[in-house]
């Protein structure tokens with residue numbers, strides 16, 4: 001029988017990338033995306049996939065128990081991949097409550113629905129899988145050396161990472177207590193097409209194109225381990241195919257970068273692309289170097305200094321590896337934002353402007 005897959009948060013940045021991959025990789029599968037279409041969710045991220053006969057879209061929240069239970073009853077899912085989340089640290093500082101509602105209560109609601117469908121009455125866990133997509137931020141911050149492994153203790157420092165940590169703990173508990181067939185993945189910072197421009201890389205690309213201030217928090221020396229989004233999707237697919245139930249897999253790009261170096265690289269790429277194409281130079285006029293737009297602003301509260309993932313386990317056990325070179329990935333990403341101006345102009349109107357003013361106005 002064809003697989004029946006529920007992807008939550010599939011209209012977001014990583015979820016839409018994964019949905020595209022799964023529909024290509026498993027053409028027979030029936031795929032349902034459940035997404036609340038918050039400010040971060042966008043049906044245009046799914047594009048033509050919406051027309052496929054084996055694809056269904058349901059608008060709704062993962063914390064909506066009657067809706068989630070109905071979907072489990074009607075569709076008999078065998079695989080769940082849970083991307084749905086409030087995902088931005090700065091927004092979690094401005095307003096944490098919705099992070100608890102979606103990330104904790106939402107994940108709990110999904111776990112309960114899976115338990116009800118797979119572990120009661122005539123249900124069975126044969127061939128079933130609940131994959132919970134999480135972040136390396138649950139481990140807290142690193143000093144100058146060391147890496148996060150699957151055994152690193154959880155020490156979340158932001159409301160976002162605390163809410164993701166809580167959801168990870170629930171997922172673990174459902175395996176140990178009820179035998180729910182779960183796997184958790186903890187990935188480092190993603191970048192690539194369709195990322196909402198509140199996050200570092202798309203925000204800097206768009207501001208650099210528009211010739212606006214590039215606000216770097218603190219001293220700009222915070223480090224993240226960046227992975228191209230399709231490498232993350234490939235890792236989740238490997239986990240879906242070969243991952244061991246009850247296990248955790250750390251996913252990273254083996255690519256540590258300082259924030260300010262990333263912003264400089266974006267400036268170089270934008271300067272080069274616009275200078276080589278007269279039409280682009282007219283569309284995005286700027287004299288001088290865009291690195292002059294870099295502005296050091298007040299630091300983020302509780303700003304984690306360094307993240308770095310040790311991805312040995314998934315590389316060894318599942319044969320996955322990140323393959324996208326960082327400069328090449330950044331060039332592809334900048335090119336995508338250049339080619340998709342209507343997409344980002346639509347998402348930075350309205351609500352985004354209010355957020356931007358609140359976040360950056362006084363910095």
Ligand code: NAD
Nearest residue numbers: 009011012013014036037038040041061062084085189190
């Ligand atoms: P995103 O903010 O771009 O997308 C989140 C999606 O979830 C949106 O489509 C949104 O509409 C949907 N959503 C939000 N609340 C919902 C709710 N209550 N019910 C249903 N749908 C809801 O996020 P992303 O960057 O694509 O991240 C996806 C997942 O990956 C998240 O769980 C995040 O914690 C995790 N993750 C992200 C990164 C990263 O660098 N972006 C790194 C590691 C892990």
Ligand code: TYD
Nearest residue numbers: 089189198199200201215216217222224259
């Ligand atoms: P972000 O993309 O928000 O991801 P996360 O906080 O989940 O790692 O931020 C990446 C890094 O960039 C983080 O150290 C904060 C920093 N940053 C800035 O310096 N300026 C900005 O405007 C933003 C959004 C982030």
